[in-house]
Amino acid sequence: MVTAVRNWFSERLPISGVQIAELTNEPVPNHLKRWWFCLGGTPAYLFVVQIVTGILLAFYYQPAPSTAYESIRTITHDVSYGWYIRSIHKWAATLMIAAVILHQMRIYFTGAYRKPREINWMVGMCLLLCTLTIGFTGYSLVFEQLSYWAATVAANICDTVPFAGVFFKRLLLAGDSYNAQTLPRFFILHAAVLPAVMIGLLVIHIGILRLQGITEFRFEDEPDDKPPTFNFFPDHFYTELTIGLVLMILLSVLATLLPVDLGPKADPLTTPEVIKPEWWFYVSFRWLKLFSGTFAVVSSGFIVFVMFVWPFIDGWIRKHTRYTEASVWIGIVGVFLLVGLTVWEAVVEH
Amino acid sequence: MMNTEVSESETEAAEPKRRSFLFAVSAAVMAFGLTAGYGMFAWLVGAFLYPFRGSGDSWQFLSDLGSFGVGESVTYQSPAGQKIVVTRLSDAGTVGDFIALSSVCPHLGCQVHWESNNARFFCPCHNGAFDKVGKPLSGPPKDSNQTLPQYALQIKNDLLFIEVPTTSLT
Numbered sequence: 001m002v003t004a005v006r007n008w009f010s011e012r013l014p015i016s017g018v019q020i021a022e023l024t025n026e027p028v029p030n031h032l033k034r035w036w037f038c039l040g041g042t043p044a045y046l047f048v049v050q051i052v053t054g055i056l057l058a059f060y061y062q063p064a065p066s067t068a069y070e071s072i073r074t075i076t077h078d079v080s081y082g083w084y085i086r087s088i089h090k091w092a093a094t095l096m097i098a099a100v101i102l103h104q105m106r107i108y109f110t111g112a113y114r115k116p117r118e119i120n121w122m123v124g125m126c127l128l129l130c131t132l133t134i135g136f137t138g139y140s141l142v143f144e145q146l147s148y149w150a151a152t153v154a155a156n157i158c159d160t161v162p163f164a165g166v167f168f169k170r171l172l173l174a175g176d177s178y179n180a181q182t183l184p185r186f187f188i189l190h191a192a193v194l195p196a197v198m199i200g201l202l203v204i205h206i207g208i209l210r211l212q213g214i215t216e217f218r219f220e221d222e223p224d225d226k227p228p229t230f231n232f233f234p235d236h237f238y239t240e241l242t243i244g245l246v247l248m249i250l251l252s253v254l255a256t257l258l259p260v261d262l263g264p265k266a267d268p269l270t271t272p273e274v275i276k277p278e279w280w281f282y283v284s285f286r287w288l289k290l291f292s293g294t295f296a297v298v299s300s301g302f303i304v305f306v307m308f309v310w311p312f313i314d315g316w317i318r319k320h321t322r323y324t325e326a327s328v329w330i331g332i333v334g335v336f337l338l339v340g341l342t343v344w345e346a347v348v349e350h
Numbered sequence: 351m352m353n354t355e356v357s358e359s360e361t362e363a364a365e366p367k368r369r370s371f372l373f374a375v376s377a378a379v380m381a382f383g384l385t386a387g388y389g390m391f392a393w394l395v396g397a398f399l400y401p402f403r404g405s406g407d408s409w410q411f412l413s414d415l416g417s418f419g420v421g422e423s424v425t426y427q428s429p430a431g432q433k434i435v436v437t438r439l440s441d442a443g444t445v446g447d448f449i450a451l452s453s454v455c456p457h458l459g460c461q462v463h464w465e466s467n468n469a470r471f472f473c474p475c476h477n478g479a480f481d482k483v484g485k486p487l488s489g490p491p492k493d494s495n496q497t498l499p500q501y502a503l504q505i506k507n508d509l510l511f512i513e514v515p516t517t518s519l520t
Binding site: 065149152153155156157160170171173174175177178179180181266268269270271272273274275285288289291292293294295296350 | 399400401406431432433457458459460461462463473474475476477489490493494496518519
């Protein structure tokens with residue numbers, strides 16, 4: 001019977017288990033046995049969690065200003081385990097952004113973006129921007145006070161961009177200011193456009209990684225005669241499975257102990273006395289308070305541009321100057337700024 | 351008599367030329383068709399996504415000039431709910447006598463509120479502050495010298511009108 005079923009499939013799908021094993025059995029460098037080198041797989045796993053929980057939430061969510069807030073109240077309080085699914089979605093988003101940032105820092109400080117991996121660094125930057133945008137559009141959908149004012153501020157940030165700003169603001173809001181057609185736009189960006197773009201980028205990101213192989217890294221405490229790689233399947237696959245299980249437990253604990261609540265409903269006539277975005281925008285929020293509008297926006301754009309082309313700038317510095325380790329010191333200053341501005345924004349009211 | 355026969359070797363030479371010419375023409379037609387077709391579709395998509403609606407503002411009656419003395423302020427509530435403070439600053443009898451301050455911060459669009467103990471309008475989003483006639487006092491609006499925007503006013507037959515939003519979001 002089993003043989004008959006196997007034959008039936010092998011006649012229609014001409015691929016054997018041996019071939020599948022060969023395809024997946026990418027040699028994995030030894031340093032990936034250390035967990036902090038697996039931070040790239042973490043956001044990928046969380047992205048899958050987001051797709052599953054996001055589809056579930058979309059069964060009940062109604063993207064219109066008159067219904068959005070109520071539908072989220074229904075999900076949180078009335079639907080069976082709605083609070084759990086919504087809390088998992090929120091916590092997975094938080095962890096995904098944290099993991100993406102840590103993954104990028106790991107790539108940066110180990111120099112894994114250097115030639116020939118510049119293109120994959122830029123694909124990664126696109127994924128970072130998509131992740132931040134999908135996080136932002138996500139909390140805009142709740143239609144609480146924070147959602148409304150964050151969307152208004154973001155649209156006006158677009159407006160301060162020279163030349164094309166007004167065009168993008170109108171395109172984002174479907175008008176000159178927040179109106180009835182704005183929320184459906186954020187929803188379709190959050191639930192369709194950005195996930196589709198991110199899936200495409202992830203395929204390219206992982207595809208390039210497989211083509212080039214993972215950067216090899218030897219630690220001093222490793223014996224010289226140790227083989228430099230181990231098998232992806234099953235060894236590394238088990239590591240990823242374990243990470244997935246640990247993440248699922250962590251998400252469940254966070255969702256149960258710190259479930260997501262609902263703030264006051266959006267009021268276009270009153271900005272709350274104390275208002276802050278989600279923590280991952282604290283840096284840009286503080287930056288906007290420190291400088292005039294256009295300067296803050298243009299300088300932020302410039303910083304993002306420098307991050308995009310950093311592999312080439314770093315290559316130039318290493319080739320033409322004697323500061324071959326400049327990237328480490330610039331990175332340390334960058335991390336201090338990131339953490340410093342975030343903490344500053346977190347501890348003060350205004 | 352002219353010899354109209356074409357030798358076999360000439361035909362062989364002309365064939366690839368004709369073929370490559372036909373190939374180039376058909377490729378160009380195909381490229382044009384694809385560009386025109388998908389380009390047209392892209393244009394339609396752009397027009398579909400770009401918003402058609404205007405601001406949704408309209409002119410509303412506010413007061414007659416005779417009963418609005420210099421130095422007086424009135425609080426006017428628009429049909430969409432905005433509370434707008436309108437002040438008369440001079441007595442020239444023109445629209446320039448009046449200011450109707452919007453509570454929308456010119457920095458990034460949050461709502462300012464009046465702080466009577468500090469005698470200023472304050473924006474809680476990025477710490478912008480304005481005096482009672484909307485001039486910037488501190489924060490990002492001061493850095494780029496942005497004043498509080500004003501609602502448009504007009505006088506018709508000694509009556510004061512204001513242009514305000516009439517539709518609310520929810």
